Amino acid sequence: MALLVVGSVAYDALESPYGKVGRTLGGAATYFAVSAAFFTHVHLVAVVGDDFQANDEAILRKRSIDIDGLERTPGKCFFWAGRYSENLNERVTLATELNVFADFKPRLPQKYTNSRFVFLANIAPDLQRDVLRQVKGTPKLVAMDTMNYWIERTNDELRETLKHVDILMINDSETRQLSNEHNLLRAARHIFKMGPSTLVVKRGEYGAMMVDKNGVFCVPAFPLEEPHDPTGAGDSFAGGFMGYLAGVGSKSDAALRRAMVYGSVLGSFTVERFGLDRLLTLKKSEIHARARHFAKLTQFTL
Ligand code: AMP
Secondary structure (H helix, E strand, C coil): CCEEEECCCEEEEEEECCEEEEEEEECHHHHHHHHHCCCCCEEEEEEECCCCCHHHHHHHHCCCEECCCEEECCCCCEEEEEEECCCCCCEEEEEEECHHHHHCCCCCCHHHCCCCEEEECCCCHHHHHHHHHCCCCCCCEEEECCCHHHHHHCHHHHHHHHCCCCEEEEEHHHHHHHHCCCCHHHHHHHHHCCCCCEEEEECHHHCEEEEECCEEEEECCCCCCCCCCCCCHHHHHHHHHHHHHHHHCCCCHHHHHHHHHHHHHHHHHHHCCCCCHHHHHCCHHHHHHHHHHHHHHCCCCC
């Protein structure tokens, strides 16, 4: 089943203790789409400026990603710059320039409007809602991400969007910020009152936790000796998670648990190299091999 995504397609400047890149293709929707396309066909909704390079467009076009919903407009692409701490666990945002996203009015191509699986990647919450409004009928599953930038600047808009989603997928500090609760289980209960019935908390090197009416399910992060750059790990997690579910056309408890593993698998590959580099050479066979490795990592008898 095709999977619809709206979010940022951007140029990023990245710095970590392992190196630096000046300007490279990034954006939440980019990492999401490239990851999800290993499992299913992706419909991408976003906007780029006239500085968007043909070779970057080719990266999307070459995969199972439909870019008829990628609008080109005069101006500059979204730009984001970030720097990571020594242990890669913390990052500071050095710049966020919305550029062409500031006036973006998303219009879904007709063929996108029947999408049954929808992901609202990190972008302004009113744009996320605009896209959702254009989807016909009730989708089978709507998930979304957001970040401190939107929690702080557009809280009312964000609360409105949350009313329409099934799964909220955010990191631990965003969970605490949104709910005003330090404890993640109490935070989940708080967030369920805002609309979502499932919370997936991405916890970087500590893995990910899913909370819903069935209880709690946790997966570890894949242990890596030399992580290089965590940029996009959360979006790749979401891409693996939603891509897997759309690919099998299910949202059963068993499928959601497997989706957590495929999310962790994609996130772990992304941090191995800078930017999108590792995802661009990744093969399906490597994804499945790492998923089997995950099963071994967490297997035990009582
Ligand atoms: P992640 O590391 O998963 O949080 O995602 C990093 C990606 O998010 C980068 O490629 C950025 O271009 C993009 N990004 C950063 N800030 C924002 C924002 N405020 N809105 C949308 N996308 C953003």
